[in-house]
Amino acid sequence: MTTATLKRPPAPGLPAAAVRKLRAVPLAPAVAAAVVLFFVVAALAPQLLTGRDPLVIDLANALQPPSVAHPFGTDQSGRDLYTRVIYGSRESLLIGLGATALATAIALVLGIASGLGGRLADGAISRGLEVLFAFPVLLLAMLFVTIYGPSVTTQIVAVGLGTAPGYARMIRGQVLAVRHSGYVEAAHALGHSRWTVLSQHVFPNAMRPLVAVITLGIGQSIVWASGLAFLGLGVAPPSPEWGALLDAGRMFITRAWWLEVMPGLAIVAIALAATSLGQFIQQKLEGAPS
Template sequence: MTRRLPSAGTLVALLVVVLIAIAALTPGLLTGRGPTEIDLHATLLAPSWAHPFGTDDAGRDLLTRVIYGARQSMGIGLGATGVAFAIALVLGFTAGLAGGVVDTAITRVLEVAFAFPALLLALLVISVRGPSVATVIAAVGIGSAPGYARMVRGQVLAVRQAGYIEAAAALGHSRLAVVRRHLFPNAVRPLVAVATLGIGQSVVWASGLSFLGLGVAPPDSEWGALLDAGRLHITTSWWLEILPGVVIVLVALAVTTLGRNLQHLLGGAAR
């Protein structure tokens, strides 16, 4: 059986993700400037060889701020996806394994929560706790959790009916052993790809909240905060708004592309 070579789109997506990972972990490899270096003689310069993304109203290099902002933006995306799946695993496995009244109660709660737009749930959390990085992670995670929990429950119910689960129980394995060794790994494995897709979505949502002034606030270099700061000059300095936005879109597309490929490899259920 011959292996299919990765498509050009997949390779480009992988390159984008690698660059973002380098920016998040070791930004000094990609730029020699600091994100807070101010040069009042170089304010609002258009993109050039010296400043590929231009400069902002304080003379700070925008590309440098985008690079350093990768750690915070991707950290929020990963953290929010982790929170969402932690909640989803608890609720989904409880509903799928308990059945009966417990399953019905959790399912009804999830249906009510799922009826609300996820962003509205996130805004509700922020309005209660106030804007901060931790709040954005919790808000986006809670907003995403109902959809993921329904998927987890569906996977648990499907795997419970598999023949190898019944065979393990017939061989005398305890219920806990069956869940730990067979049900949990097989139910969660297809959802790994879905979690990857959720990272890109979480980055976009977190950036949107920061742009609205409800997330990370300037002068932090989180990508949504850069958009928020740049909107004041959008009519005269387009690069402050357009270029960080392009980066957000590229990262979301790249992560989604890799997630779809991973979903295909793992044979996961479509979202």
């Protein structure tokens, strides 16, 4: 006599496949995604995270240390530092995203032109990139901001121009590697047109690593822009941009350590989170175990 085995119905909630995928995500990328999501919410809807005004001055509470009422303390004008860090997310992320987008656009044009052009075009572009590589990113950015004046726009352009040569060299190398690969040569041998080969084989495979690099570049751009602001070449006060907060707080560092530590932690947090996500994406694209 055989007995039938009763199958227990699946528990309500997420599908089993979705649960397995969530459990397969490593802890570091999950935490990084949560940090990035927090700052994205802070940039898009800061009123959800704080009910204070970042510009309201309260001299009676100037330079108050971190407390329950003011988790990050107050600045020299009595403004709540937590609120200013939250509202500063918008400008800082805007600079990071804008500079990375500009650098990527410039790098795509130069890298593809160098990788697909003839020997003359490749040589000219490569020599130009080598000249730009001779100057540090911060030096090029400082030169541009000094000429055109400090603002969010000039910071985006300055950091974008400074970081574009690195992206361009990477794209050039990828295009050259894919261009001379076996499957591209096979596509040519099968009679596919040049545009078909480029659009279906060269560009998709050459641009794949760029996804991870862009994610990494956002955090790096925020750090470069904060460095410009710390040197007095950023947006003018009373902007709560993180680099501007560091610049304003350095005069009081011996009396109010939180003015430097709290914005600095925000910069470190978003940079580390973007780097962790970039590495995770790169591992997934390469098919490596994470």
